[in-house]
Amino acid sequence: MKRYGDIRGDGGSNIVGQVEAQQARLASRLDAVRFVVAVVSGKGGVGKSALTANLAAALARDGWRVGALDADLNGPSLAKMLGVRGAKLGVGADGIEPPVASCGVRVMSMDLLLPSDDAPLAWQAPTAAESQTWRGSMEANALREFLTDTRWGELDALLLDLPPGTDRLAVIAALLPRLDGALAVTIASDVAQLVVRRSLTAARDARAPLLGLVENMAGLFPGADVAQMAEAAGVPFLGRIPFDADLAGAADAGTPFVITAPERPAARALTDLASSVRQSLETARR
Ligand SMILES: Nc1ncnc2c1ncn2[C@@H]1O[C@H](COP(=O)(O)OP(=O)(O)OP(=O)(O)O)[C@@H](O)[C@H]1O
Numbered sequence: 001m002k003r004y005g006d007i008r009g010d011g012g013s014n015i016v017g018q019v020e021a022q023q024a025r026l027a028s029r030l031d032a033v034r035f036v037v038a039v040v041s042g043k044g045g046v047g048k049s050a051l052t053a054n055l056a057a058a059l060a061r062d063g064w065r066v067g068a069l070d071a072d073l074n075g076p077s078l079a080k081m082l083g084v085r086g087a088k089l090g091v092g093a094d095g096i097e098p099p100v101a102s103c104g105v106r107v108m109s110m111d112l113l114l115p116s117d118d119a120p121l122a123w124q125a126p127t128a129a130e131s132q133t134w135r136g137s138m139e140a141n142a143l144r145e146f147l148t149d150t151r152w153g154e155l156d157a158l159l160l161d162l163p164p165g166t167d168r169l170a171v172i173a174a175l176l177p178r179l180d181g182a183l184a185v186t187i188a189s190d191v192a193q194l195v196v197r198r199s200l201t202a203a204r205d206a207r208a209p210l211l212g213l214v215e216n217m218a219g220l221f222p223g224a225d226v227a228q229m230a231e232a233a234g235v236p237f238l239g240r241i242p243f244d245a246d247l248a249g250a251a252d253a254g255t256p257f258v259i260t261a262p263e264r265p266a267a268r269a270l271t272d273l274a275s276s277v278r279q280s281l282e283t284a285r286r
């Protein structure tokens, strides 16, 4: 039987050593990335993935080299929205070559590794009580490996599409050598006030600057004045993205709306969002 002393302290072949080696590899991988940005939300289905896909496409159209990682291991959708589902992955000694979407974005998603639609990734734990923590740490390890083993190359921005829950920000931040910003997405009915507060706390815990708050599917839900709430909390309000059924259609077809219908109000709003994000990242760096 292994004792505690057996699994640490003797260099590269033990668990602690392996994690350290991987962290070092991740750090050098991310040295070639100017800005690492996470997209977060209070609850699911508010449009994080659609927003990440469009933001990535808009930044790439403006000349940035962009990567997008689907960090939602259980419900991956980014590969589909960027039209790279089913792409064959090139695997070399230095890791996996991410497929490049037609909009120029390099995409990595668990979706690309899953055999079929009905094979979600399941984390199993010995007991229900243990499953939460176990799942959390398994997920974290899988994500670290995933990030490290992808040959991102030189990037201006790497966008991370997180699973729902503002608390996920701290989990991913703990894995990364640095996180340059977090972007919070909400809808007017998503108890927006709470989301604003939680986003602030999460960003502080993650020691990542909160770039701002975006209201998505605007016009669809009556209710909160998200802009006013953001202002009251001192969080930059980065605009509203109107609800547009064709945006969802474009996402389903794997072609970002900012590319297929750039003149539509929702696409314009997403393009403006990309400019604000770029500006705020560049300004913070100076
Ligand atoms: N502004 C919008 N107008 C119309 N449809 C939208 C808009 N934003 C997102 N959608 C659509 O709403 C659905 C949910 O969006 P999406 O999958 O991006 O949410 P999510 O926050 O990533 O969800 P999850 O928490 O499950 O990861 C998708 O079908 C998406 O295309």
Ligand SMILES: [Mg+2]
Pocket: 048, 049, 050, 072, 077, 161
């Ligand atoms: Mg999503």
